[in-house]
Amino acid sequence: MNRRIILLLTGLILLTLESCNLFFHKADKKNSDLVGIIPLQDNDKGVYAMEARYSKWPNPDTLIIYIDGTRFKVSSNGKVFNTDGTIRFTIDNKYPLDQLYFAQRQDDLFVFYTDVDKTGSGSYAKRINVKTGKTIWEKQIEGFSFSKPLLRGQFAYIGTIGFIGKMKLNNGSFDWRYSNLGNKGRFNHFRDIDFPTSREVRFIAPHPFSMHSDTVVISDLTGEIISMN
Numbered sequence: 017m018n019r020r021i022i023l024l025l026t027g028l029i030l031l032t033l034e035s036c037n038l039f040f041h042k043a044d045k046k047n048s049d050l051v052g053i054i055p056l057q058d059n060d061k062g063v064y065a066m067e068a069r070y071s072k073w074p075n076p077d078t079l080i081i082y083i084d085g086t087r088f089k090v091s092s093n094g095k096v097f098n099t100d101g102t103i104r105f106t107i108d109n110k111y112p113l114d115q116l117y118f119a120q121r122q123d124d125l126f127v128f129y130t131d132v133d134k135t136g137s138g139s140y141a142k143r144i145n146v147k148t149g150k151t152i153w154e155k156q157i158e159g160f161s162f163s164k165p166l167l168r169g170q171f172a173y174i175g176t177i178g179f180i181g182k183m184k185l186n187n188g189s190f191d192w193r194y195s196n197l198g199n200k201g202r203f204n205h206f207r208d209i210d211f212p213t214s215r216e217v218r219f220i221a222p223h224p225f226s227m228h229s230d231t232v233v234i235s236d237l238t239g240e241i242i243s244m245n
Contacts, residue, residue, distance in 0.1 A: 063168070
């Protein structure tokens with residue numbers, strides 16, 4: 017087929033996608049072991065990871081998560097217990113858990129957590145196979161005070177104190193990230209993450225001295241900051 021015709025047809029396809037409010041995710045052009053690259057619609061707003069809740073019994077430090085709809089208890093040292101008291105697998109955190117968010121994709125459990133010791137705290141993300149209990153990848157995240165991660169397609173959008181990023185779920189690397197956003201108490205905690213449009217992601221933080229919110233809007237495709245106020 018004539019090269020001009022091919023280019024013309026390609027242009028028509030892109031215009032059609034644009035008119036339908038669709039776009040292709042930039043990420044992982046190599047084969048992903050989670051999700052193929054597909055067009056996303058404006059109404060695809062993603063799904064928040066679930067927050068592990070504290071149990072009052074038998075130990076106040078025990079957290080509750082769900083795998084395949086079944087309730088599991090997690091000790092402060094990261095041991096995940098079956099209902100009969102045996103250990104299913106271990107998150108393998110270094111210090112006692114402070115925050116824990118989780119999301120399941122088929123046989124994979126993605127956990128986002130902060131642990132705390134006497135000198136400070138650290139944040140991490142891990143991908144764990146729930147059948148084998150093996151950790152597929154582990155990533156340390158800057159800062160603490162985790163926002164609730166938002167999962168969309170094959171990415172997780174996360175925020176901690178002064179930090180935001182778009183993480184690839186298949187290997188834990190970042191498509192883009194920003195550090196040191198905090199200034200005079202601003203962007204210390206991101207309360208919400210959302211998508212004003214399919215092409216933009218917005219991180220919303222309570223303002224420390226007013227009823228207003230501070231926001232950072234990022235181009236999801238390029239990772240460039242569109243606005244910060």
